Amino acid sequence: MNTDALRGHMDALLLSVLEHEPLHGYAIIEALQERSGGALSVPTGTLYPALRRLERAGYLAGEWATVGGRKRRTYRLTGAGRKALAGERSAWQAFTSAIGSVLEPRSAR
Amino acid sequence: MNTDALRGHMDALLLSVLEHEPLHGYAIIEALQERSGGALSVPTGTLYPALRRLERAGYLAGEWATVGGRKRRTYRLTGAGRKALAGERSAWQAFTSAIGSVLEPRSAR
DNA sequence: TTCGTCATGTAGCCAGTCTACATGTAGGCT
């Protein structure tokens, strides 16, 4: 997939994937790919700026760690992040419902 | 609603709303609003350029008419437009399925 | 004659995604 249709939904994806466990950037990319059955491949040039944006917004908290000689920045969801995630989820519902109701094939009335 | 999340899905909406009957721009805006239960309000600065783009692409055919002294450009779906619509529909399925599978709340594993 | 609805259109802004590049470690293979 990976069209620009993702626009506006990245935040939801990132917050969601961090809901149950903190992850670092590289692991987030893999998690998204795995969870979506390979459909989503987020390039690093999209991911890292987005993580920083969400951190600035207060939805994520990042922390540096060194594992096996490699530096990682691990992000976890903040309280505000959880609220934002809930908001993103209901926005997603509203979004798909609105588009779906238009796209749904219907017989000529 | 009406965030920029629409990006990439406008084509599908327009093709879909024209599937069963040709409409002119203004009527398309109303149809989208009605079908979505008021959730979608597409501004003219989005609609008209999109219609022209789809016409250039060969998915729509536009024709001028004058009704009650007012000029309208009525668009109808072409054969290529129908094919494109089918493609947009399956793309939409794939898209929502991918995002949904990530967003879906799940208990910690 | 003014206002609201109908009707179309464009210029320019803007935000977020993508491409391509840059940097560096670790481990395996030859």
Place this chain on the structure above:
DNA sequence: AGCCTACATGTAGACTGGCTACATGACGAA
């Protein structure tokens, strides 16, 4: 030693397409 792949993060700049704001004009009602 040298090379490659996987791991890991990051930035600059292009691109794209939806949005705001504006411009134009006809019609009917108050």
